[in-house]
Amino acid sequence: MSLTKMPTAGTPYVFSDMFHAKIGLFQSDRVFSKFGDILKEYLNVENLLFINSGTTANYIIYKVLKQLRQRADQVEIILPAYTAPSLLLPIEAEGLTPVLVDIDPITFNLDTTNVAEKLNSKTLAVMPVHMFGLPCEVESLLKLTDGSDIFILEDGASALGTTVNNRHIGTTAPFGFYSLNRGKNVSTLAGGIIVWKNDDYSELFQQYVNELTTLPALAQFIMFLKFVGLSLAVRPFPYTLMSPIVSKFKYTTLHSHFDSFKYTTMQAALGVNLWKRIDFLTNQRVKNGLSLSGIFQNRPGYRIATIPEGANVAFNQFPVIVENLETRKLLINRLFDAGIETTTLYDHPLHHIFPELSESGNDPYSNATYLAEHLLLFPPHAQIGSRIISKIQEVIDTVG
Ligand SMILES: Cc1ncc(COP(=O)(O)O)c(C=O)c1O
Secondary structure, rough: OOOOOOOOOOOOOHHHHHHHHHHOOOOOOHHHHHHHHHHHHOOOOOOOEEEOHHHHHHHHHHHHHHHHHOOOOOEEEEEEOOHHHHHHHHHHHOOOOOEEEOOOOOOEEEEEEEEHHHOOOOOEEEEEEEEHHOOOOOOOHHHHHHOOEEEEEEOOOOOOOOEEOOOOOOOOEEEEEEEEEOOOOOOOOOEEEEEEEHHHHHHHHHHHOOOOEEEHHHHHHHHHHHHHHHHOOOOOHHHHHHHHHHHHHOOOOOOOOOOOOOOHHHHHHHHHHHHHHHHHHHHHHHHHHHHHHHHHOOOOOOEEOOOOOOOOOOOOOOEEOOHHHHHHHHHHHHOOOOOOOOOOOOOOHHHHHHHOOOOOOOOHHHHHHHHHHEEEOOOHHHOOOOHHHHHHHHHHHHOO
């Protein structure tokens, strides 16, 4: 039994992060351009804006797509049946309709070969989601919709840092977004990034972001205090002590609402400092993912996603399908006793949470259902080192 617990997620913050965040409270808007320039160079994109969350980023992209669409009855958004349920909120807020596609059991991501049959004159956009940090194939979707009035937007919320042939995911399609929320690959407590290719849309994006409210000074200060709390809570020792309090801040219920407001200077200043360590933070996720792959690859009773050729995967969580649900339960408990917290994330696919999204038939998205029910997620963040990986190996070896 281990006395300290390793949290499931968390950017390891250092003292200078707190210092820069605090200074950021008093900085001018110029810090947005500074962080923006760093990210433009990092992602190799021309156009980018920050907002308060990945959800708001997604919401603003829908607003822009509605302005750009050819016909008012283009309302359908195609997305995978297993993904973050919160993705339905901006779809609903913009009066759009979600259309689900099953996931591919080999990649754990949207099955791109099933998209064609869902396209019709009402389709506004297809949204491949790069789940767990794993890259979803985007090029075939671009080819499929080439010459049509259907847009492709990439959800890179949990995959910031993943590249395929040295190109960042989220930057292949005309539109993409990322999340800087707690628990994501790099976090400024919360935050979202929108990227788009065509300069002609820049004014429209800027206009929607300008319309958002600025958080009052007191709310920004409270946000800073929350960041200080988070920076302690993601370290194993304080996490263990604070665990009863931290559990209250974990998302356990479905979101039914989202707020949209401007990104803050505190967060941008923190981001500038965090990006000095971006290669370390990302490489650790890649390295830990490869070590975890080594543990589960070809092990009977377990399945892991196939990593596409040329991909460098910055895992947000390392997903494993555990065929036997009793084994999964046992593993969760044994790993917990060894000080390693795992998660099962969303226990249900979208069409089970919202049955109205289900087409007729037994289970139209059975791969998504199986993934949701058998998934076990291992933490690959930068605080996980070889000692924890060996402990995981030991537990898996004893459970079998
Ligand atoms: C795949 C995916 N997309 C979008 C989001 C929304 O991002 P945010 O939490 O920053 O609103 C999340 C958050 O959990 C996510 O996992």
